[in-house]
Amino acid sequence: MTLPDPLSDPRLFLEGLYRTAVDAALPAHRLAAFLPPPPTAPGAQTLVLGAGKAGAAMAQALEAAWPREAPLSGLVVTRYGHVPPRPLHAPAPRIEIVEAAHPVPDAAGEQAARRMLTLPRGVTEQDLVICLISGGGSALLSLPAQWEGGGLTLADKQRINRALLESGATIGEMNCVRKHLSAIKGGRLAAACAPARVVTLLISDVPGDDPSVIASGPTVPDPTTCAQALEVLRRYAIAVPDALAQRLQAGLLETPKPDSPVFASNTVHLMATPRQSLEAAAQAARTAGIAAHILSDEMEGESREVGKVHAALARAIAQHGQPFTKPCVLLSGGETTVTVRPPAPGVPRGRGGRAGEFCLGLAQALQGQAGVFGLAADTDGIDGVEDNAGAWVAPNTLERARALGMKVESYLDRNDAYGYFAALGDLHVTGPTFTNVNDFRAILVI
Numbered sequence: 164m165t166l167p168d169p170l171s172d173p174r175l176f177l178e179g180l181y182r183t184a185v186d187a188a189l190p191a192h193r194l195a196a197f198l199p200p201p202p203t204a205p206g207a208q209t210l211v212l213g214a215g216k217a218g219a220a221m222a223q224a225l226e227a228a229w230p231r232e233a234p235l236s237g238l239v240v241t242r243y244g245h246v247p248p249r250p251l252h253a254p255a256p257r258i259e260i261v262e263a264a265h266p267v268p269d270a271a272g273e274q275a276a277r278r279m280l281t282l283p284r285g286v287t288e289q290d291l292v293i294c295l296i297s298g299g300g301s302a303l304l305s306l307p308a309q310w311e312g313g314g315l316t317l318a319d320k321q322r323i324n325r326a327l328l329e330s331g332a333t334i335g336e337m338n339c340v341r342k343h344l345s346a347i348k349g350g351r352l353a354a355a356c357a358p359a360r361v362v363t364l365l366i367s368d369v370p371g372d373d374p375s376v377i378a379s380g381p382t383v384p385d386p387t388t389c390a391q392a393l394e395v396l397r398r399y400a401i402a403v404p405d406a407l408a409q410r411l412q413a414g415l416l417e418t419p420k421p422d423s424p425v426f427a428s429n430t431v432h433l434m435a436t437p438r439q440s441l442e443a444a445a446q447a448a449r450t451a452g453i454a455a456h457i458l459s460d461e462m463e464g465e466s467r468e469v470g471k472v473h474a475a476l477a478r479a480i481a482q483h484g485q486p487f488t489k490p491c492v493l494l495s496g497g498e499t500t501v502t503v504r505p506p507a508p509g510v511p512r513g514r515g516g517r518a519g520e521f522c523l524g525l526a527q528a529l530q531g532q533a534g535v536f537g538l539a540a541d542t543d544g545i546d547g548v549e550d551n552a553g554a555w556v557a558p559n560t561l562e563r564a565r566a567l568g569m570k571v572e573s574y575l576d577r578n579d580a581y582g583y584f585a586a587l588g589d590l591h592v593t594g595p596t597f598t599n600v601n602d603f604r605a606i607l608v609i
Contacts, residue, residue: 165482166451169490174555176451177538177605178591180444180492181552185542186597187443188366188435190224197360198225201233204289210359211237211258212279212352214304215297215378216265216543217248217366220597222258222295229515238282240275245543261483267325268305273317276306276347286359288428289318293350294361298368298543298599300378300458301338306346308416313406314346323401330399331502333463334369338379340416340429343392343411345382346378349418352381354425361429367436368601370461370497384426385418405421437461437496437600440542444494444605453607454491455514462497462602466517467575469499470524470539473606477535478528480608489534493606501547506577516547517602518591519580522554526561527571533558536607540591543599544563546581553591553603554584563587 166183169176186192201209209229213221218241229235233411237258242265249256263272283292300322307315323344327337355362361382368377368475374383393411396403410416419425437460445455458476462469473493480487487493499517519538523539540546540553561571567586574583586592 166447169451169453169607173609176609177536180447180605181325181538183447184440184444184603185596185598187440188254188542188600190221190366190598193434194221194224194364195228197364197434198228199291199293200255201230202289202291203601207289207291209233209235209291210282210286210295211235211239211293211295211365213239213295214300214381215295215366216242216245216299216599217297217597218295218300219260219365219367220252221297222260223247223249223374223405226256226258227295227430231250232346233501238275238279240272242299242303245597247485247597263303265299265302266328267321268302268317270317272303276304277516279352280306280347280355283356283359286356288358288360292356292359292361294363296363296378296381297366298378298601300340300381304347304378304381308344308346310410310415313405315404320344323403326401327399329503330401331465331500332395332399334498335376336395338376339387340392340395341379342387343389343400343416345538348379348381348422349385350380350383350425351419353383353429354419356382357425358428363429363431364434366599367430368498368599370463372436374433382429383431384421384423386421387418387526389414389416435598435600440600441496448492448582454487456487456491456493458495459609460496462495462499464499466499466501466520467524469570470521471528473537473604474528475527476604477608481532481534490607490609493608495604496600496602498601501578503578504576506542510577513574513577513579514549514582514585514604515578516541516549517581518546518553519551519584520578521604522556523571523575523583526556527575529556531558531561534609538591539602539604539606540593542596542601542603544593544596547550549581550592551581551590552593555589555591560587560589
C-alpha cells in the first residue's frame, strides 16, 4: 500500500498505517500456510470448530485452501455483523457459521457452545479437528459450568462478565475467571475432541500471545487455578453465587492442566500476532520516509494513563528531539483497560471503548502540542460496543472542543470518549475488519 504524504495529510497517513496493520493479520493472507494436510486413513473426517471475531473469515480462508475432494464439516461462531460477504460464484460453504453477542454473551453463543461440544462425539485417532480461535471467542463460547444439583445460568455469566469488563481487570485476569466458570473453555473443548488429532490456529489479541489466554484457551492447557479465579473475583469485589464460590474454594471446577493426556495429539500455531501487524505498519512508514519506532506490542494499564505516557514521549520528541528525532511515528499495541466510573446523578452514562479513552488521555496531556497527531483504534473495527474503531487526535483537538463548550476532563470523568470525538467529527469508523490483533496506536510527530 502506498501511503499519503504524512506532512500534507497526517490523518490519512495514520489511517493508512492502521489499514496496513489490519491487512497483515487478515486470515486470507495468513491461514493457508499453517493448514495441515487432510487425513488419509479410509473414512477419516476433518472437523472444523472455531470462535472469535475473526472466526468467519478464518473459516472462509480455510475452505478456500482446502481440497474440494477432501471431507470437511464444522461449526464456527463469530460476533454479530462479523461475517465477510462471500465471493460471487464461491462454492457452497461446508463450515456452518453462526453469530452471537460480544462482549456480553447471549443465548445464541450458549447454544453454539453446547452444539460445539457434541460435534466431536465419536471421533477417532484417525480424524482431524482444526480449531480456529481468535479474540472474542471467550464471550462467544459461553457455556456456564454445571454441577450435580445445580450450576450457573446464562444470566449469572452475563452479570459476572459485565462486572469484569467494567472493573479494570486485565485480560488475563478476566479469562482466568471465565475458564473456571465455563464448561467449554480452559482446555475443555480439547478434552471433548480426544483422541482425534487437534490443530489449533490462533490469531492473538493478547499481550504476550499466550495461547491459554486467547479466547480463554478452549483447546490448550490451563495453568491457572480455581483459587486464582476466586482471588480475582474478590480483588474486584465481584459478587458470585455462594455455591460457585464454595466450588472454587474447594477446587471442584478445575480445568485440564498441561500434563493432561487429552493434549497428547494437539499442536498450536500462532498465525497472526500484534507484533507482526506493528512491524508491517512500521515498514510502510519507513517506505514513506518516516522513521518508525515500535514501543511495545504488550502495553497494558488504564487507557487514559497509557495515553498520557504516549503524550509525554511525543512532546519530548517535538520539543527537544529526544529520545527520537522527528519526523517519526510511534507505534504500540497491547490491551489496555477502562475502569468505568459511575456517572454523577442526572448525568447520562458515557459511551466509548479503550481506544477512545486512550485518545482522551492523549489529547488532554498533549495540551495542543504543535506537530503531533494520533490515531488509536481496535484492529477488529469495533471500540468496545460502539460503531467506531477508535478516534483521531490533532493539535487543535482541545481548541475545537472548547469552542463547542466541551471540557475533556468532564468527558473523562464519565468515560464518554464516543460523545467527545463524535461531536468533533473525529471518530475513526471502519466497520468490522474480520480480524483481531487488538489495540493499534500510532503517534506522528512532524
